[in-house]
Amino acid sequence: MSLSLLFDYLISADFVRGAAMTLAITVVSLLCGMLIGLVLALLQGSRNRVARTFTFLYLWLFRGTPVLFQIIFIYNVLPSFGIRFSAFVCAVLALSLNEGAFMSEIFRSGLHAVKQGQRTAGFALGMNGAKVFRHIVLPQALRVVLPPIGNQMIGMLKLSALVSVIAVQELLLVANQAASANFRYLEALSAAGIYYLAFTTLFMLLQGWMERALNRRRKSAVRRTSFAERLLGVSQPVVR
Amino acid sequence: MSTVPASPLLKIHRIDKSYGGTQVLKSCSLEVAPKETIVIVGPSGSGKSTLLRCVNLLESVDAGNILFEGRDLTRELKRVHQVRQQIGMVFQNFELFSHLSAIENIMLAPMSVAGVSRLDAHDLALALLNKVHLRERADHYPDQLSGGQQQRVAIARALAMKPKVMLYDEPTSALDPEMVNEVTEVMAELSAEGMTSLVVTHEMGFARRAADRIVFMEAGEVILTESSEQFFSGTTHERARRFLDQILH
Numbered sequence: 001m002s003l004s005l006l007f008d009y010l011i012s013a014d015f016v017r018g019a020a021m022t023l024a025i026t027v028v029s030l031l032c033g034m035l036i037g038l039v040l041a042l043l044q045g046s047r048n049r050v051a052r053t054f055t056f057l058y059l060w061l062f063r064g065t066p067v068l069f070q071i072i073f074i075y076n077v078l079p080s081f082g083i084r085f086s087a088f089v090c091a092v093l094a095l096s097l098n099e100g101a102f103m104s105e106i107f108r109s110g111l112h113a114v115k116q117g118q119r120t121a122g123f124a125l126g127m128n129g130a131k132v133f134r135h136i137v138l139p140q141a142l143r144v145v146l147p148p149i150g151n152q153m154i155g156m157l158k159l160s161a162l163v164s165v166i167a168v169q170e171l172l173l174v175a176n177q178a179a180s181a182n183f184r185y186l187e188a189l190s191a192a193g194i195y196y197l198a199f200t201t202l203f204m205l206l207q208g209w210m211e212r213a214l215n216r217r218r219k220s221a222v223r224r225t226s227f228a229e230r231l232l233g234v235s236q237p238v239v240r
Numbered sequence: 241m242s243t244v245p246a247s248p249l250l251k252i253h254r255i256d257k258s259y260g261g262t263q264v265l266k267s268c269s270l271e272v273a274p275k276e277t278i279v280i281v282g283p284s285g286s287g288k289s290t291l292l293r294c295v296n297l298l299e300s301v302d303a304g305n306i307l308f309e310g311r312d313l314t315r316e317l318k319r320v321h322q323v324r325q326q327i328g329m330v331f332q333n334f335e336l337f338s339h340l341s342a343i344e345n346i347m348l349a350p351m352s353v354a355g356v357s358r359l360d361a362h363d364l365a366l367a368l369l370n371k372v373h374l375r376e377r378a379d380h381y382p383d384q385l386s387g388g389q390q391q392r393v394a395i396a397r398a399l400a401m402k403p404k405v406m407l408y409d410e411p412t413s414a415l416d417p418e419m420v421n422e423v424t425e426v427m428a429e430l431s432a433e434g435m436t437s438l439v440v441t442h443e444m445g446f447a448r449r450a451a452d453r454i455v456f457m458e459a460g461e462v463i464l465t466e467s468s469e470q471f472f473s474g475t476t477h478e479r480a481r482r483f484l485d486q487i488l489h
Binding site for chain 1: 296298321322323324325327328329331333335336337348349352353394397401
């Protein structure tokens with residue numbers, strides 16, 4: 001293995017652009033997916049039968065088919081209905097729609113974790129539904145959903161590699177193309193792997209930071225976990 | 241104090257309420273004069289809490305009227321949020337917002353509903369914490385407070401909207417016995433200051449001390465409304481006396 005070649009790949013314009021593309025797809029799809037998920041979770045809890053049926057069908061469809069299928073479907077079938085998007089938009093669309101289905105289940109559990117009495121207390125103070133949601137339900141639900149959302153962040157980063165099939169110039173495709181030119185697969189894929197690991201590490205740090213920000217008061221109570229512990233995922237609280 | 245003045249602050253008139261097939265309130269009526277403290281007693285399942293929750297429209301009523309300052313709340317469902325701002329409520333399980341500190345719990349409604357500035361809300365909250373003797377606990381979170389302290393913060397939180405009437409739904413039932421007094425103490429102080437109060441409780445010590453009138457409920461019906469002195473010096477109502485004997489011994 002040539003370390004200098006690996007290093008060259010790492011700082012090459014193609015790889016940097018590919019990594020930026022991977023990051024962009026991940027972040028945009030994640031944010032859109034969260035928005036879709038939140039709306040779905042709220043619809044699911046509504047009394048409206050049409051809304052509930054719609055969410056049921058949505059979840060059934062997007063959780064029941066492979067993401068790869070959804071990506072290829074959107075990229076190849078929409079144009080035959082006259083709807084033309086760039087490969088990047090198709091990629092983000094497919095990943096967002098798919099992510100929304102999973103996020104809605106996460107948000108649903110989060111909303112469910114807020115006891116009814118907390119809402120009642122808000123209403124009794126004269127708050128309307130929107131204010132109860134904004135000031136009482138959402139902040140409490142966020143604490144519950146943050147760890148699973150961290151999982152989804154990392155999952156999305158890895159799912160983004162799938163959009164290479166519709167020729168979006170993301171990290172894996174770039175690496176594959178570079179390697180196929182000179183058959184230096186080890187160096188090219190290692191360079192891509194380093195980027196993936198760097199992003200994953202970044203996300204984990206971000207998650208840890210957000211959890212601490214939401215829990216700022218309990219700094220002393222929560223056992224401080226070392227970076228290594230968090231990386232290895234052995235930071236689960238010990239149940240005695 | 242035992243006579244009802246001509247214009248009650250709150251007038252509950254023949255309200256009915258059913259859940260599914262069971263009728264939990266049967267033609268309940270009650271008038272509450274300004275500054276009056278009424279304690280509602282009765283066996284569990286008699287509809288006391290439901291009656292209380294109907295007053296601030298947390299439960300809808302099937303029939304009857306609830307007049308608050310002369311306006312029929314059952315016809316003001318669109319103004320329900322404004323109505324509730326004038327009616328404070330305290331719950332059995334405190335229901336402090338778990339993500340907010342004691343002082344933030346008190347500041348939330350004035351800031352988000354009444355449009356009070358952060359600074360003013362903070363001053364108000366500190367004054368209220370002082371009133372419930374918890375000023376030094378302002379920055380504690382609910383899970384860092386004892387049950388009695390939590391309930392006192394909950395009372396302060398309700399008072400922050402400057403309600404015209406306070407509803408207490410079994411405020412001491414979830415408390416360890418040694419914490420009951422610190423809460424009933426605060427409630428009695430408020431009553432003495434003229435806060436109109438409607439209290440569902442089994443604390444006969446509090447009732448004897450702070451109540452102007454006692455309402456006895458059973459099986460969804462208001463069976464007896466009597467002045468506190470009369471009730472405790474030996475009510476003539478046989479069923480009520482048996483109930484009183486039961487919980488005092």
